[in-house]
């Protein structure tokens with residue numbers, strides 16, 4: 001929500017007026033000097049939206065504040081030009097209201113367009129988050145990363161490496177949205193816990209690693225790629241079994257950690273809906289971007305979301321650090337998912353992350369059934385992952 005600076009305003013005053021932490025107001029306004037506010041200057045208040053209300057006969061600021069559950073002083077504050085005794089029917093006033101928190105509202109077909117729309121909306125509600133591009137997909141879609149927090153503990157979450165596991169994207173975006181809501185709302189019971197993580201941890205979220213594949217599974221082929229993908233798909237127009245990127249390369253079989261072994265055991269030697277590791281490791285733009293990201297940012301913990309199985313994997317060839325086991329116990333207790341140390345697989349992102357950096361990496365297999373999972377599992381999956389999400393940013397990634 002945008003407000004205009006008035007005489008004698010301070011960020012501290014805004015923080016009290018709207019029950020939003022001072023630090024988040026500062027971080028939402030990187031180009032504003034809090035010690036030098038100018039009258040009429042625009043300041044962003046995170047966690048709020050303002051909407052316009054037409055005053056009805058008999059309304060007063062008092063009745064409006066009661067009806068819409070808005071603090072009276074906040075209401076007066078954002079309508080500085082309208083004096084309380086001048087309120088008359090037909091006048092337009094602004095009503096500040098806290099953004100809503102509806103974790104399960106994204107149980108829907110959720111492709112690239114939905115993600116783009118949500119990121120834009122989140123950025124406008126919570127301007128302290130930063131959005132950047134970590135690369136582009138084969139078809140040129142942006143691989144977007146969201147960053148929250150300022151701490152030296154660095155945690156990465158990613159989703160939708162596999163196309164028909166796209167439910168992981170709206171789950172991850174919802175976990176993030178909920179976190180943002182609790183951060184900005186000083187009155188929430190979880191606020192203190194969440195806010196402590198903001199200063200100690202930098203959270204990086206890549207919600208859709210394989211946007212071209214997700215688009216294919218949800219909306220079908222495009223004019224441009226139809227011939228190619230139908231051929232890769234053995235002539236079928238049913239793409240529900242498609243995990244690969246748009247070139248028929250399995251992005252989670254692309255990483256240089258036992259890639260040769262994976263290639264042998266998969267025995268898929270040409271582009272396919274799943275399990276084809278490519279002609280060489282990291283020869284696809286999506287896997288390249290994810291590897292490059294981990295080389296640039298020293299993550300202390302990586303969590304990759306897949307479906308299905310209600311379990312998670314956390315070991316690779318005994319190279320995982322001792323602390324991975326402690327995290328695994330915590331995550332298993334809080335999510336109810338099975339903790340599995342080793343699984344007979346190589347060349348995945350978490351395998352490579354452990355192999356290359358000797359830091360804790362996790363692959364979570366959300367929900368149960370046949371991919372793509374039915375959306376009625378959304379609330380259950382969300383409930384399992386919500387405690388893992390907050391735990392992941394509380395943990396300090398060193399042993």
Ligand SMILES: [Zn+2]
Nearest residue numbers: 162165306307
């Ligand atoms: Zn997967």
